[in-house]
Amino acid sequence: xxxxxxxxxxxxxxxxxxxxxxxxxxxxxxxxxxxxxxxxxxxxxxxxxxxxxxxxxxxxxxxxxxxxxxxxxxxxxxxxxxxxxxxxxxxxxxxxxxxxxxxxxxxxxxxxxxxxxxxxxxxxxxxxxxxxxxxxxxxxxxxxxxxxxxxxxxxxxxxxxxxxxxxxxxxxxxxxxxxxxxxxxxxxxxxxxxxxxxxxxxxxxxxxxxxxxxxxxxxxxxxxxxxxxxxxxxxxxxxxxxxxxxxxxxxxxxxxxxxxxxxxxxxxxxxxxxxxxxxxxxxxxxxxxxxxxxxxxxxxxxxxxxxxxxxxxxxxxxxxxxxxxxxxxxxxxxxxxxxxxxxxxxxxxxxxxxxxxxxxxxxxxxxxxxxxxxxxxxxxxxxxxxxxxxxxxxxxxxxxxxxxxxxxxxxxxxxxxxxxxxxxxxxxxxxxxxxxxxxxxxxxxxxxxxxxxxxxxxxxxxxxxxxxxxxxxxxxxxxxxxxxxxxxxxxxxxxxxxxxxxxxxxxxxxxxxxxxxxxxxxxxxxxxxxxxxxxxxxxxxxxxxxxxxxxxxxxxxxxxxxxxxxxxxxxxxxxxxxxxxxxxxxxxxxxxxxxxxxxxxxxxxxxxxxxxxxxxxxxxxxxxxxxxxxxxxxxxxxxxxxxxxxxxxxxxxxxxxxxxxxxxxxxxxxxxxxxxxxxxxxxxxxxxxxxxxxxxx
Numbered sequence: 001x002x003x004x005x006x007x008x009x010x011x012x013x014x015x016x017x018x019x020x021x022x023x024x025x026x027x028x029x030x031x032x033x034x035x036x037x038x039x040x041x042x043x044x045x046x047x048x049x050x051x052x053x054x055x056x057x058x059x060x061x062x063x064x065x066x067x068x069x070x071x072x073x074x075x076x077x078x079x080x081x082x083x084x085x086x087x088x089x090x091x092x093x094x095x096x097x098x099x100x101x102x103x104x105x106x107x108x109x110x111x112x113x114x115x116x117x118x119x120x121x122x123x124x125x126x127x128x129x130x131x132x133x134x135x136x137x138x139x140x141x142x143x144x145x146x147x148x149x150x151x152x153x154x155x156x157x158x159x160x161x162x163x164x165x166x167x168x169x170x171x172x173x174x175x176x177x178x179x180x181x182x183x184x185x186x187x188x189x190x191x192x193x194x195x196x197x198x199x200x201x202x203x204x205x206x207x208x209x210x211x212x213x214x215x216x217x218x219x220x221x222x223x224x225x226x227x228x229x230x231x232x233x234x235x236x237x238x239x240x241x242x243x244x245x246x247x248x249x250x251x252x253x254x255x256x257x258x259x260x261x262x263x264x265x266x267x268x269x270x271x272x273x274x275x276x277x278x279x280x281x282x283x284x285x286x287x288x289x290x291x292x293x294x295x296x297x298x299x300x301x302x303x304x305x306x307x308x309x310x311x312x313x314x315x316x317x318x319x320x321x322x323x324x325x326x327x328x329x330x331x332x333x334x335x336x337x338x339x340x341x342x343x344x345x346x347x348x349x350x351x352x353x354x355x356x357x358x359x360x361x362x363x364x365x366x367x368x369x370x371x372x373x374x375x376x377x378x379x380x381x382x383x384x385x386x387x388x389x390x391x392x393x394x395x396x397x398x399x400x401x402x403x404x405x406x407x408x409x410x411x412x413x414x415x416x417x418x419x420x421x422x423x424x425x426x427x428x429x430x431x432x433x434x435x436x437x438x439x440x441x442x443x444x445x446x447x448x449x450x451x452x453x454x455x456x457x458x459x460x461x462x463x464x465x466x467x468x469x470x471x472x473x474x475x476x477x478x479x480x481x482x483x484x485x486x487x488x489x490x491x492x493x494x495x496x497x498x499x500x501x502x503x504x505x506x507x508x509x510x511x512x513x514x515x516x517x518x519x520x521x522x523x524x525x526x527x528x529x530x531x532x533x534x535x536x537x538x539x540x541x542x543x544x545x546x547x548x549x550x551x552x553x554x555x556x557x558x559x560x561x562x563x564x565x566x567x568x569x570x571x572x573x574x575x576x577x578x579x580x581x582x583x584x585x586x587x588x589x590x591x592x593x594x595x596x597x598x599x600x601x602x603x604x605x606x607x608x609x610x611x612x613x614x615x616x617x618x619x620x621x622x623x624x625x626x627x628x629x630x631x632x633x634x635x636x637x638x639x640x641x642x643x644x645x646x647x648x649x650x651x652x653x654x655x656x657x658x659x660x661x662x663x664x665x666x667x668x669x670x671x672x673x674x675x676x677x678x679x680x681x682x683x684x685x686x687x688x689x690x691x692x693x694x695x696x697x
């Protein structure tokens with residue numbers, strides 16, 4: 001999920017040179033000194049002091065890695081980002097930008113002599129270039145309105161870029177004599193999505209000539225189309241790629257609009273020929289998501305991620321490869337009961353690396369085309385988030401529940417790794433982190449469920465600890481070795497709690513049957529899985545079974561709201577963030593109807609649909625009469641996925657039932673909490689609520 005915020009510079013001095021903007025003076029950015037901590041126990045302030053690894057790219061010769069790091073300055077309530085390089089085999093990082101603006105989308109030029117990146121220093125986002133050491137930064141593009149992303153053609157004769165194109169009429173286009181009118185007039189669905197109202201524009205791909213370090217205005221290859229590429233709001237430039245001979249552009253797009261868009265996940269792969277100007281639908285007839293296309297280095301093959309079923313966003317992401325000479329499309333993941341993401345070709349054009357979730361960790365795999373074999377390369381308590389082949393090994397991002405992301409060099413033969421970056425080493429060395437343990441729990445239907453247990457720092461088995469059940473969102477999102485800056489397991493454990501995080505029904509990494517069971521069964525087996533996990537842990541002598549809590553966001557927030565009416569007095573405190581409370585209200589006020597229809601089985605008004613009627617019978621608001629436990633409800637005002645009125649309703653219901661409750665409302669936050677001071681506030685209120693009901697009672 002990708003969200004980028006841009007800041008205009010406070011002070012930037014520019015001079016004109018050969019009709020190019022040259023950055024001659026750099027305003028200092030914010031890179032904090034490693035703080036000296038007062039304690040070895042994590043606090044919210046320490047959590048928000050970590051540097052956050054961003055995009056990474058390997059140089060054309062494979063020897064150097066380009067990456068970004070973001071730091072948050074809490075007193076200013078904003079973030080700063082700079083670019084760095086480091087040798088792929090490891091070494092001392094080199095900081096190559098030092099400005100107040102946030103450079104983004106950094107990429108190597110194909111000849112390796114320049115680094116391209118986006119910067120708002122001229123007033124809007126434009127393409128800039130600099131030497132690999134960060135010197136001689138020069139503005140390359142002056143595209144009206146700015147651009148959102150770019151990619152060099154391999155022969156460096158063209159650049160493709162994306163920008164928003166206004167194609168819909170707003171209220172002032174319709175009523176030009178009312179310039180102060182503040183309204184929207186809607187005629188179709190998808191007028192808002194996740195955290196933004198539709199702004200009457202569409203993201204289009206442009207192709208422009210590139211020479212001597214300059215780019216002219218490009219040709220819109222989607223002219224007049226009311227569709228987005230990349231798809232909004234979360235897709236990025238991984239959805240658009242050049243062919244190796246620089247004559248074709250391949251991209252993914254869901255060419256649907258309004259109501260049709262809201263009901264379908266059918267995106268396709270399109271190939272545009274820059275010579276003829278013709279576009280063809282390469283995956284016509286393939287009905288689910290088709291995304292992230294990438295050509296092999298020799299151009300003979302095209303690989304992409306493909307889902308089979310329309311309307312099911314959690315379907316298995318299959319690994320498809322097409323022979324571009326014969327047109328044959330082959331699913332290489334038949335018999336591989338896992339999804340494949342982040343496809344990356346080997347230099348030989350006959351092997352593909354990718355990431356797949358297996359038993360609650362994200363690992364690196366390799367497909368060999370010649371025999372169709374898929375081999376697992378890595379195995380450990382970690383998550384890999386990307387992979388790219390170099391002559392020195394595989395460069396990959398890695399996280400765990402115990403540390404944030406860094407870049408690693410992985411041996412493709414053994415799976416062993418060593419760090420390339422150590423962004424937060426100075427802070428991590430001062431912290432004692434809780435033990436992370438894998439536990440197997442027997443479910444009510446006699447299945448084996450993997451549960452992560454995170455212990456407090458300095459855990460003493462002779463003491464008794466309150467415990468919290470973590471309920472995952474999604475509902476089909478992984479409880480793997482992720483590092484979060486809100487739902488951070490080490491932060492929760494540092495507060496003195498044992499965290500119980502089950503991989504209940506509906507989570508990936510345990511086969512498609514386990515993943516899909518949850519659809520139309522929200523109040524069924526997965527809820528029993530939660531209770532199996534906490535009941536199993538409550539039998540441990542170091543758990544205070546009289547002081548248990550349950551927490552979660554999104555689907556996890558629904559889970560908490562539902563457990564509130566069904567927990568049979570197991571829990572003494574609840575925290576529900578962005579949780580669904582009233583299913584009927586949610587069905588008509590959310591945006592992605594494909595999700596609602598698949599998971600609910602259909603609309604609530606279809607009284608002949610037994611699956612849908614059963615699904616809507618799980619709505620938490622129907623069981624408020626059984627609520628009896630203190631609850632903290634949290635919601636963001638700009639959450640359009642689960643509108644904030646769901647949180648208001650849950651809080652109001654609790655208060656009307658005379659149940660102790662608080663409502664933490666963030667007017668400017670969405671489904672997430674992204675700003676530093678709001679993030680720290682969230683952590684403080686979270687802890688205060690649990691401490692009040694699980695430690696002080």
